[in-house]
Amino acid sequence: MKNELTISEFAKLMGVSVHQIRYFEEKGVLQPAYVSDNQYRMYGIDQIYHLSHILLLRKLGVSVSAIQESMAYTPGQYQQLLRHSLEGVEAEIGRLTELQQFIRQVLREGQNFDPVNKPYQIKERKAVQLAKWLELDWAAALNARHLAEHARNVPDLFESDVYWISDGTNSITLYMESNKRSDLTLPAGTYFTKQVLVENDENLEQHIEPFYTAISAHSLDVGGPLVLVEKSYLSLFGNKKLCYELQILIKPDPPEHTLIKSTPLQKPQS
DNA sequence: CTTCTGACA
DNA sequence: TGTCAGGA
Numbered sequence A: 001m002k003n004e005l006t007i008s009e010f011a012k013l014m015g016v017s018v019h020q021i022r023y024f025e026e027k028g029v030l031q032p033a034y035v036s037d038n039q040y041r042m043y044g045i046d047q048i049y050h051l052s053h054i055l056l057l058r059k060l061g062v063s064v065s066a067i068q069e070s071m072a073y074t075p076g077q078y079q080q081l082l083r084h085s086l087e088g089v090e091a092e093i094g095r096l097t098e099l100q101q102f103i104r105q106v107l108r109e110g111q112n113f114d115p116v117n118k119p120y121q122i123k124e125r126k127a128v129q130l131a132k133w134l135e136l137d138w139a140a141a142l143n144a145r146h147l148a149e150h151a152r153n154v155p156d157l158f159e160s161d162v163y164w165i166s167d168g169t170n171s172i173t174l175y176m177e178s179n180k181r182s183d184l185t186l187p188a189g190t191y192f193t194k195q196v197l198v199e200n201d202e203n204l205e206q207h208i209e210p211f212y213t214a215i216s217a218h219s220l221d222v223g224g225p226l227v228l229v230e231k232s233y234l235s236l237f238g239n240k241k242l243c244y245e246l247q248i249l250i251k252p253d254p255p256e257h258t259l260i261k262s263t264p265l266q267k268p269q270s
Numbered sequence B: 001c002t003t004c005t006g007a008c009a
Numbered sequence C: 001t002g003t004c005a006g007g008a
Helices: A007-014 A018-026 A045-059 A064-070 A075-112 A144-150 A201-217 A232-236 A257-262
Strands: A041-043 A120-125 A128-137 A162-166 A171-177 A184-186 A189-198 A222-230 A242-250
Touching (some): A007 A018, A007 A041, A007 A045, A045 A064, A075 A232
Antiparallel strands (some): A128 A184, A162 A171, A162 A222
């Protein structure tokens, strides 16, 4: 029995696939100790150390081609290599942290979103800065063409709230939250809100009348524009419908504020 | 039965 | 990166 291993023995020992070992060879980072007369690659102790080295660098996020070049590196260049890999790891952590926050937000809002049992809620909201996104005719639904013409990145777009605000005319403007540009600021304050699920944009209008009916039923003194917030990411919670929140500012010091909070609010018609 | 090369998704 | 063919 030889002191060298066949490729499958070597792969099993090192915990990698046979394919990967051949791949490293093709990329010029790992040669077999020798090739036997039946064309089998054979691997010895040197290769074990060497592959460990390669695998370590891969863990640090160093690409195979960079490993190839690193074979001739000075200690200083290795430091540079590690600094670069550190940057990559930190960027990855940042990306994952954002993802974590997004998931938490969806979970939080998803638990709060219950249009069947508690469609109407009174919420304290902070001021929010909105950047104008596009303008639509009230009659025209949002279609793929609009998105193609105005969206830089649609997937990102629907991971955040989209604000539909009518300026009183027959057009409606879509805004996104922004900390850079501010075309419109929704003031902080107490908002009367209604959560709805709709099949499409057209069905949204059906919910607007009942919303105002509820407002007058509770003698709320509201002001400012009606704001429709589209939370398409909440569709993650099973339904194929669109999630919207209608909201309108309640003017400061509303009459019987406490009474409203403790009174069961109107259910939506089914 | 194992491996090799090459190709492909 | 896994998988498959076809040959040794």
